[in-house]
Every structure is written in C-alpha cells, then in structure tokens.
Amino acid sequence: MYTPLTEHTVADYVKHTPAVWAVVFQPDDDLVGIDLADGNVNLVFRVHSAADPLGRSVIVKQALPYARIVGESFPMPLERARIEADLLQIEARHCPGLVPRLYHYDDDMHLCVMQDLNQHMIMRKGLVNQTIYPHFAEHIGVFMARTLFYTSDLYLPHDVKKQNMAAHINPGLCKVTEDLVFTDPYMDNPGNVWNPAIDAEAAAIRADDALRAEMFTLKYAFMTKAEALIHGDLHTGSIMVNADDTKVIDPEFAFYGPMAFDIGLVMANLALSHCSQAYHAPDAHTRATYQTWLTDTMRATWHIFEREFRRLWATDLNSQWATDAFREQYIKRVLQETAAFAAAETLRRILGLAHTYDLESIPDLEARADAERRALTIGRRWLMGYRQIESIDDLARVVTD
Ligand code: SR1
Numbered sequence: 001m002y003t004p005l006t007e008h009t010v011a012d013y014v015k016h017t018p019a020v021w022a023v024v025f026q027p028d029d030d031l032v033g034i035d036l037a038d039g040n041v042n043l044v045f046r047v048h049s050a051a052d053p054l055g056r057s058v059i060v061k062q063a064l065p066y067a068r069i070v071g072e073s074f075p076m077p078l079e080r081a082r083i084e085a086d087l088l089q090i091e092a093r094h095c096p097g098l099v100p101r102l103y104h105y106d107d108d109m110h111l112c113v114m115q116d117l118n119q120h121m122i123m124r125k126g127l128v129n130q131t132i133y134p135h136f137a138e139h140i141g142v143f144m145a146r147t148l149f150y151t152s153d154l155y156l157p158h159d160v161k162k163q164n165m166a167a168h169i170n171p172g173l174c175k176v177t178e179d180l181v182f183t184d185p186y187m188d189n190p191g192n193v194w195n196p197a198i199d200a201e202a203a204a205i206r207a208d209d210a211l212r213a214e215m216f217t218l219k220y221a222f223m224t225k226a227e228a229l230i231h232g233d234l235h236t237g238s239i240m241v242n243a244d245d246t247k248v249i250d251p252e253f254a255f256y257g258p259m260a261f262d263i264g265l266v267m268a269n270l271a272l273s274h275c276s277q278a279y280h281a282p283d284a285h286t287r288a289t290y291q292t293w294l295t296d297t298m299r300a301t302w303h304i305f306e307r308e309f310r311r312l313w314a315t316d317l318n319s320q321w322a323t324d325a326f327r328e329q330y331i332k333r334v335l336q337e338t339a340a341f342a343a344a345e346t347l348r349r350i351l352g353l354a355h356t357y358d359l360e361s362i363p364d365l366e367a368r369a370d371a372e373r374r375a376l377t378i379g380r381r382w383l384m385g386y387r388q389i390e391s392i393d394d395l396a397r398v399v400t401d
C-alpha cells in the first residue's frame with residue numbers, strides 16, 4: 001500500500017527490500033535515513049550504513065501525489081516513478097555509466113532505489129562556485145546523441161518506434177511542462193513568480209504578441225513532434241557531476257518529443273549560469289574566465305553531440321533515410337530548434353513558477369534583476385532569431401554579445 005516514507009521509516013523499508021539489502025549492505029549493518037529532498041517535486045532520502053556511510057548507501061526517491069515545493073494544490077501523477085525507473089534502464093543501455101544504477105522499483109510505493117552519487121554534486125551548485133567540469137561536454141553530448149538517435153525513427157523500425165511511443169506516453173508531466181514552460185509565463189497566471197525589480201520587462205514580454213506566437217509555435221512542436229524518447233527535464237539540476245564523471249538523473253518527464261528540447265535545456269541552463277556570474281564570480285578575472293568556459297562548453301556540447309550523431313547516422317541509420325541532403329537539413333533544423341527551446345527554458349526560469357538556484361541565490365534584488373534582464377535579452381534573441389541560426393557559434397554569440 002502506498003505510504004509516503006519519512007526519515008524515520010525509510011531505513012526500515014530498505015532493510016525489508018532484499019533486492020537492495022542483499023546487494024548493497026552487509027548483514028549486520030545498522031541503517032540511517034536522511035532527508036535530502038531539495039528538488040521541486042519528490043521525496044528523496046539517503047540510506048547509509050552507520051559503519052560505512054560513504055561506502056554502503058543508496059538513494060530512495062519516492063513520488064508524492066503532488067509537487068513537493070507547491071503542495072496539494074499542484075497534483076502530479078504517481079506513475080512518474082515508473083517512468084523514471086523505465087528510463088534509467090533504457091538510458092543505461094544506450095549510455096552505460098552515464099546514469100545512476102537502479103537497484104529496485106516498487107510499483108505500490110511509487111519509488112525507485114538507486115545508486116548514491118555521493119562523490120558527485122548537482123551541477124547547478126558547482127556552476128555557482130565556478131567549478132570547471134572538463135569532461136562534461138563530452139559526456140552530455142554523447143548522452144544526448146545516443147539516447148535521441150537510438151529512440152528515433154532514424155534508427156528504429158517504424159512499428160517498434162510506434163510501440164515505444166505508446167509505451168512512453170506521459171500526459172501528466174507533459175502538461176506540467178506545457179503549462180510552466182510554454183503557457184503560464186506568457187499569461188496573467190497566479191502561479192507566476194518574478195522579481196518585482198523587473199516588473200516592466202515581465203509586462204513587456206507578456207504584451208508582446210509576436211513573441212507569444214513564437215512561444216506557442218514551440219509549445220505546439222513540444223506537444224506534437226514525437227521525434228525521440230527525450231529526457232524532458234535536462235537542466236543542470238538533473239545532472240550530477242565531478243571532475244571525472246557525469247550522471248544524468250531525474251528522467252521522470254520523459255516522453256516522445258522533440259530532440260532539441262533536451263539540447264536546448266542544457267544550453268539555456270549554461271546561459272543562466274553565465275548571467276548569474278555577474279554576481280557569483282568573486283572578481284573580474286574569475287568571471288571572464290568562467291564565462292568563457294561556459295560558452296566554450298555550449299559550443300563543445302553541440303560539436304560532440306553532432307560528431308556522435310553523425311557517427312551513428314553513418315553506422316546505424318535505418319536505410320529508409322539514406323540521403324546526405326536530408327542529414328544536413330536534419331542537423332541544421334535540430335540546431336535551430338535547440339536555440340528556440342533554449343529560449344523557452346531561459347524565459348520561464350525568470351517569469352514562471354520554477355526558478356533556478358543560479359539566480360535565486362543572488363540576495364540583492366537589483367543585482368538579481370541585472371542578471372535576469374540579460375537572460376531575458378538572450379531568451380528573446382534566441383526565440384525571435386532561431387530561424388537565422390546557421391552554426392553553434394551563432395547560438396553561443398547571443399550569450400556573449
Ligand atoms: C512543480 S514542478 C516545477 C519544475 O520542476 C521540474 O524539475 C520541472 O523543471 C518542472 O517544470
């Protein structure tokens with residue numbers, strides 16, 4: 001029977017789950033549960049052995065019937081835990097080592113037990129402290145190329161692709177994205193939150209019908225373009241990193257959608273960090289160096305994505321698509337849509353319900369407003385100009401100019 005776990009009950013749950021207990025812990029281990037939840041949506045606990053807290057531990061992630069940060073007024077389907085368990089296994093097949101290991105999924109309790117990434121940190125937090133991740137672009141570029149290519153019509157037989165689409169519908173969480181990313185920020189919606197210091201800019205965006213038309217065109221693409229099994233929420237809070245390794249977490253928003261939505265979220269969140277460095281970086285030299293790393297990482301991520309995608313196209317393409325001109329058009333279209341979806345993510349993180357730590361951790365509202373205005377300008381330029389983007393340099397130049 002479904003019961004939300006607590007710091008006091010989660011250790012007992014693990015102890016009575018042989019698939020976890022026998023694989024991770026030792027027979028005489030005393031277990032300790034710690035509440036780690038700091039995301040928007042779920043319960044998250046670490047359960048570790050009292051004798052070896054870093055060596056023998058797991059993460060228990062349980063869905064609530066609502067979004068944790070909002071409460072019961074924001075219902076969310078419990079079945080997202082099943083979607084997450086499913087995706088972690090699919091992604092692990094395409095990209096071994098780039099997702100946490102899944103130990104156990106409990107369909108009654110709507111929870112996953114997975115590898116504790118206690119040697120990694122949430123990427124967004126590392127970016128705030130100007131941490132350089134030398135392998136991030138390589139890892140995330142390959143992750144996106146492989147997961148997107150191998151779940152698309154470019155690779156799969158037509159009937160398998162359609163069976164996969166049917167098996168991975170996610171209407172509840174898609175609706176959250178349709179509302180929070182593409183709709184509410186452009187309406188007078190009571191859920192929207194924004195810095196009062198940018199009242200004028202927020203009102204101008206909501207009154208800009210040409211911008212709203214572009215945003216709704218994107219929303220329509222998000223709702224109808226069943227291109228690949230996308231992660232669906234690939235921001236820097238869904239990525240855990242250290243100097244050597246990258247793990248993509250939290251695929252509960254996954255469904256068959258446009259490939260560029262995933263790539264665009266990565267680009268947008270690097271750009272949001274870029275804007276936030278005006279406050280976070282301790283001095284001008286550190287700021288300039290780190291901002292250069294961020295835009296270099298945007299370019300490298302695309303280049304590595306494109307290199308791997310082209311490699312897969314050459315080796316594993318379903319023969320029905322074997323036309324060079326189609327390949328070139330396809331890649332250019334994905335790049336342009338990447339800029340467009342990056343715009344949607346950038347704007348919603350300032351005007352909508354769910355903001356990011358990069359900007360929210362700037363305590364002075366005027367300093368935050370300066371960073372937010374830059375981000376709004378970047379988002380607007382990406383959105384209104386994405387059809388003119390010819391190269392990743394064009395996309396990244398919008399952040400540096
Ligand atoms: C209430 S859910 C808000 C946001 O958190 C998730 O991480 C998604 O980004 C969603 O839009």
Ligand code: MG
Pocket residue numbers: 039040041233238250
């Ligand atoms: Mg998440």
